[in-house]
Amino acid sequence: MRRFIVSMLAAAILLDAVYWTLWFADRSAIASLDTQAYYQFENAFPLADAWLGLTCVMALVTLLRGSERALFWLIAAGSAGVYLGSMDLLYDLENGIFTTGGGGAFELVIVILTWAFSLTVLSWSWRHREELLGRRETEE
Numbered sequence: 170m171r172r173f174i175v176s177m178l179a180a181a182i183l184l185d186a187v188y189w190t191l192w193f194a195d196r197s198a199i200a201s202l203d204t205q206a207y208y209q210f211e212n213a214f215p216l217a218d219a220w221l222g223l224t225c226v227m228a229l230v231t232l233l234r235g236s237e238r239a240l241f242w243l244i245a246a247g248s249a250g251v252y253l254g255s256m257d258l259l260y261d262l263e264n265g266i267f268t269t270g271g272g273g274a275f276e277l278v279i280v281i282l283t284w285a286f287s288l289t290v291l292s293w294s295w296r297h298r299e300e301l302l303g304r305r306e307t308e309e
Contacts, residue, residue, distance in 0.1 A: 171232070174293055177286055178229040178246070184282075185222045189215060201272030202264075210260055214253070221249040228290075232301075240301040243294035250287030254280055 191199045192211065201207065228242035258280050260266070267273040294301065 178225045181225045201276045247287045247291035254283035
């Protein structure tokens with residue numbers, strides 16, 4: 170399972186970077202709507218997503234190094250994802266985004282992946298906190 174968490178962190182970092190690269194390079198490739206309100210909403214996220222990306226990088230590095238700090242960064246990454254996923258979910262529900270065709274389906278996938286990633290990281294980290302803090306040795 171540890172390898173799966175490492176893979177999830179690496180995928181989250183990559184997807185975060187790809188999403189924002191596409192958003193600023195060719196917004197129409199990933200935008201679910203073509204409205205000013207939608208663009209303003211999405212433009213409010215880069216800093217928060219950068220924080221999520223940083224927490225994922227730090228979680229990945231500390232986990233691979235076997236540092237006790239991994240627990241902190243894993244919880245930070247998981248909670249950042251829950252927060253961002255919640256913001257996306259509420260906006261998408263309030264504005265009927267999920268029913269807008271392909272763009273809505275894309276948004277739904279983003280929300281599901283964000284929540285799945287976040288809850289998996291939080292759950293695994295908490296269940297393995299003793300091991301992550303170096304208090305006992307176990308392997309999965």
